[in-house]
Amino acid sequence: MSSPTRWAGVPLADRRAERRSRLIDAAFDIFGTDGEAALSVRSVCRACDFNTRYFYESFADIGELLGATYDRTATALAETLDDRLAETGSSVHARTRAGIVTVLGFSTADPRCGRVLFTEAQANPVLIQRRSTTQELLRRATLVEALTHETDPLDGRIRAAMFTGAMTALVQQWLDGSLGDDLDAVADHAMSILTP
Numbered sequence: 001m002s003s004p005t006r007w008a009g010v011p012l013a014d015r016r017a018e019r020r021s022r023l024i025d026a027a028f029d030i031f032g033t034d035g036e037a038a039l040s041v042r043s044v045c046r047a048c049d050f051n052t053r054y055f056y057e058s059f060a061d062i063g064e065l066l067g068a069t070y071d072r073t074a075t076a077l078a079e080t081l082d083d084r085l086a087e088t089g090s091s092v093h094a095r096t097r098a099g100i101v102t103v104l105g106f107s108t109a110d111p112r113c114g115r116v117l118f119t120e121a122q123a124n125p126v127l128i129q130r131r132s133t134t135q136e137l138l139r140r141a142t143l144v145e146a147l148t149h150e151t152d153p154l155d156g157r158i159r160a161a162m163f164t165g166a167m168t169a170l171v172q173q174w175l176d177g178s179l180g181d182d183l184d185a186v187a188d189h190a191m192s193i194l195t196p
Helices: 012-036 039-050 052-056 062-086 093-107 109-119 126-150 154-175 183-194
Strands: none
Touching: 012 039, 012 052, 012 062, 039 052, 039 062, 052 126, 062 093, 062 109, 062 126, 093 109, 093 154, 093 183, 109 126, 109 154, 126 154, 154 183
């Protein structure tokens, strides 16, 4: 286990921040690779070579750690999406396609990301709440995009709701392999349905 001298000379706040980050790294790897059943205080501490007291200085329980792991992964996706959309023109078609490609690509570039964000532990209350919040943020972002280009506000709200639900299902189908492995083809088919 981690020895006290390992942290000698490091300010307390920095030590705690580093340990917290390493615990999230370990949880991301364990949960993203082996699933919820493999994630425990013991498995995470073993992966970090930490005493369990270091776990409890940052997290009340494994659910709180799982929430932090989800949040960090979702933030990385949001930043990737923002960067991609910043490079994309103002065309609704181009921005929608870029969004689809970015979300699907992010979720498969590191399969652990897709597992944390979309597929693993569908009944876990922490992830249900986090995924619901993320879906609502996506709906609002889509609504802003839609209302920028739509004259009918109700039409924009309906499009945003449908797109948000469809994207979640699309990512899950993409990750389980049922849509093949051609990302561009999937994006093209999705766009033909969304914008006939």
